[in-house]
Amino acid sequence: MPQTGYIYVPAPSKENLEIGLNAGLWGWRSSALDRAGARHAVRRLVKGDFLLLGHRGPNSRVAPGGWADAVLQRVIIAQISRPLFDATDRVWPDDTYPERIGIDVLDEESDVGSTSLGADAMEALRLSANKQGAAVVTAGAAAVASLAAGLPPVQDQHVADDLDHDGDTSAVAQVLVRREQQKLRRALIRGRATTTCGFCGRTLPSRFIRAAHIKRRSQASRQERLNVSNIIPACLIGCDELFEHGYIYVTTDGTIAAGPRSSATSDLKQIADTLAGRVVGDFGTHRAEFFRWHREHTASIGA
Incomplete structure (x- = not known):
């Protein structure tokens, strides 16, 4: 059974919160864990457990149950990616916070x-x-x-992106990751009835378009995951699968090329070759680094 760790982050720690979320880390001063079994509690958290961080709530110096009607301006849900460990490299500007856990942010909601x-x-x-x-x-x-169950829908109920998540099979985690991807899809599609695929150039009903990560989600930082430059419209007719698995890739000048894996069968090679030579949609410096990662790690093509 998974566990959940609850952490409240006060308003003055807003900068540290952002730094930690972007770095995929949370940390404590040792003095904070020296008290009343706090370190033992954190040590109980293992990879795959949940972490719920609340930020900007009311005065906590109230009687037990005094937050029954409280509202938190931000709630972040993450999973533990690395249990408690010690490190002394400087991540946060005001202190070392040497006792740390690794986290994978799944979702963020406001006014909870x-x-x-x-x-x-x-x-x-x-x-x-x-x-x-x-x-x-x-x-x-x-x-x-x-x-997760009570969150309002983000997009048309008929649209269901494939899940881009290499974590565990927790149904709750999958719901939250899908919600993150649906938010990105909404930002990409912007309510349009039709959208043009960035690879084949076909304009299709938007339900046939996936908001595809260029740099794989599991390998991207939180900032990279939420960066729309790391998202490209890819059609479900074939371009999404071809790109995701490295059968096609994008060169340094924005041209689509067939990858070595496309030679698995003659028919697959023929399909990939039909896209080769096209210039990918909206190519520019804002996407170049993400395409470089895809070439080197998914299509196995050097820079």
């Missing part, structure tokens, strides 16, 4: 309260706020599941 999370989760966050941000760990993932 007990209606979505439940009273127990809100109380855990209140307790964390009163423990210098030490994690309060509970068995199960009921609050995360409740939040």
